[in-house]
Amino acid sequence: MKKVSIFVDVQNVYYTTKQAFNCHFDYNQFWSKATQDRTVANAFAYAVERDNDKQKQFQNILKAIGFDIKLKPYIQRHDGSAKGDWDVGITLDIMECAKNSDVIILVSGDGDFDVLVDKVKTDFDIPVEVYGVAQLTARSLINSASKFVAIDGGLLLKPNYSR
Secondary structure, three states, X not given: OEEEEEEEEHHHHHHHHHHHHOOOEOHHHHHHHHHOOEEEEEEEEEEXXXXXXXXXXXXXXXXXXXXXXXXXXXXXXXXOOEEOOOHHHHHHHHHHHHHHXXXXXXEOOOHHHHHHHHHHHHHHOOOEEEEEOHHHOOHHHHHHOOEEEEOOHHHEXXXXXXX
8 A cells, every 4th residue: 555644734624615705724634535445654734833722623533634733923013913824944854854755745835835836746756646725726836746636525514504
């Protein structure tokens, strides 16, 4: 079986699925699809640390699925904007894990990763699958991917209107 390493840009997938579909990404369905007939070598979910119970519950769910969680502090700037970007951390981890993987999976629509995807394919001669919300994923990232998988109905949690 092929060894797969998975990297999820949690903030990106949260905001793009919310914007496009007004619902959440189904991490369980994703895991099932991404790991079918594969062995998981690495699985990281990159998030911004916000010290609240809902976030801790979410992180525990990700851990139970099989993800290692990497957290970066939430930084609120004086001008009201916020920062919690994981691009460099994701890049470093992908470059390190690609050495011992047969497939890389990146869950993000961030076009900044197109250069990384090209580099991994060239330097390690392995495919890079990208999962993202089609209309909110950078065209350059889609074009760089060995395979692009659109996040849509089958990878979304159905809204619970009874709350």
